[in-house]
Amino acid sequence: MPDKKFDIIVIGGGAAGLVAAVAAGAFGAKTALIEKEKLGGECSWTGCIPSKTLLSAAELIEKLRQSPWLDSSALIERNNLLESSVMEHVRSTVKAAAQASKAADLLKRYAVKVIIGSPNFIDRNTISLEKEKYRARHFIICTGSSPAIPAINGLEPGFLTNQNIWDLPQPPKSLLVIGGGPIGVEMAQAFHRLGTRVELIQSRDRLLPRDDRELALELGKLLAEEGIKIYYNRRVEAVRKLAKGWRIEGVSESDQPLEADELLLASGRKANLEGLNLEAAGVQLSAIGITVNDYMRSSVKNIWAAGDCTGNYQFSHIAEIEAKTAVMNALFPLKRKVNYQGAPWTTFTDPELSHLGLTEEECREKGLKHQVYRHSFSGDDRAITEGKAEGLVKMLAKPSGQIIGAHILGPRAGELINELILARRKKIGMFELGQTIHVYPTLGLAVQRATDEWFAELAGRPLVVNLIKLFSNRV
C-alpha cells in the first residue's frame, strides 16, 4: 500500500483517538493518527488529570484544616505554604502523568504513523493536510470538545476556562463560576478549599442536573455548608470586566453585584469540528456534534466517530468504549452496538457523586416497577473512622433484585461504583451482592449493607411470609 494510503486514519489523539489508533494497529490495520497539537487530549492536559490533582491537594488541605486533633495555627502556616505552590504541583503532575503514559510506545509497537496537523476532508476517502493527500478505507473522527463560550454581554478576553485555569500562578483570592455541571462544581470546591472565595451561578434548580436528584441536592447542601455560595435558577445575561476582576449584576437576592478577581466559564462544551470540512464527505451533524448510530458510524458508511465530538456522554471512559466499538465495526463484518453499560460517571467532589444506569426520576418517567434501597454513610463504620460520614448508597432494583441503577454520594464513590457496574453488566442482582463477602471495615461494605434493605423487604413479601410460616409450623 502506498505511503499515504491507510486502512484506517484516526483524527484526534485524545482519549478516544489513542485507543482507536492502538486498537486498529493491534488488529493489524495500516493505521495513521493525525493530531493537531500534542497527543493526550483534553483529559491529560487540561481536564481530568489537572482537575483531579487540584482536588486531591485541596482535600489534603481540608483534612488538615478540619482535623480536631491538630494545632490549627500550625495548619494555617502549612496551608499558606501549600497554596503558593499548589498550581505548580498541578502542572508538574500533568507532565509526570504524560511521561508515565504508555501511549507513544504502543503507537510505535503497532506501527501507527503519527502525523501532526489539522486535516480537512476532500471526499469520503480522502483528506488533505499541508498540501499532501491521504486516503483511507475508514476514518475515525475523535476530535473531542472545547469549552462552549456562552453569549453573555460584556464578555471579553481574560476569563478562565478549563483550558487556561491551570496557568494561574496561585489560587485567586475570589472566583465567580458560571455553570453547575461537573467541571464547575469540582473547580468551585477545589479552589474554595485552597482559600479562594467562590460563588457559583447555576441556571437550573440544582447542581449536576443529570445526576440523581436527591443526591445532587444533598451535595449542593454540603457544598453550601462548606462555604461556597451557590445561586440557583439564575442565568447570567451580562458581565462587566473591571480594572481588576469581574462584576455580575442581577444574580444575588439583595441585588448586590457579585465581584471577584477571576471568572470561570463552565457552562457547556462544543464539539471540535471546525476546519475538518465534513460537508465535503457528506457527514451529517446535529446541534451537539457528529451524528452517529449505535455502531458509532456516521451518516457516511466508512466514517466513524467516537468521544466528545459526538456530543453524547462526555467522559474519557465512554470515549474509550466508543473508540473500541468504532474500530471493531470498521474492521470486522460482524457489527456490534456500543454497550454503554449503564453509562457510569463520577463527579470528584468530596464527597464524590457516582452515577450508574437509571435515576429514580427516570424509572418513574418510564413507568418501571422498582424499589429504592439505601445505606447511609452516617452509620458506616469505615466512613466514621475516616471522618467522612456524609452521603449514602442508593440502589434501584426490580422486584426480582435486578439492578437498574445505582447512585452513590460518599467517600470514594468513584471506586465503589465499579463493583456495581460489573454487577449490573453481569446481571448479578441484590441477592448475590448481599451474599458476597465484603471485607470489614471497608467503604465497599456500604454496597452490601444497601442490599440488606432488599433482604428485609423480601422477607416481608406475602409468599415468603407464608413459606416461613409453613416451615416454622413443621419444626
Ligand SMILES: Cc1cc2nc3c(=O)[nH]c(=O)nc-3n(C[C@H](O)[C@H](O)[C@H](O)COP(=O)(O)OP(=O)(O)OC[C@H]3O[C@@H](n4cnc5c(N)ncnc54)[C@H](O)[C@@H]3O)c2cc1C
Ligand atoms: C476540567 C475537566 C475535567 C474532566 N474530568 C473528567 C473525569 O474526571 N473523568 C472523565 O471520564 N472525563 C473527564 N473529563 C472529560 C474528558 O476530558 C473528555 O471526555 C475526554 O477527553 C474526551 O476524549 P476525546 O478523545 O473525545 O477528546 P480529547 O481528549 O479532547 O481529544 C481530542 C484530540 O483531538 C485533537 N483535535 C481536535 N481537532 C482536531 C483536528 N481538526 N485535527 C486533528 N486533531 C484535532 C485535539 O488536539 C485533542 O488532542 C473532564 C473534562 C474537563 C474539561
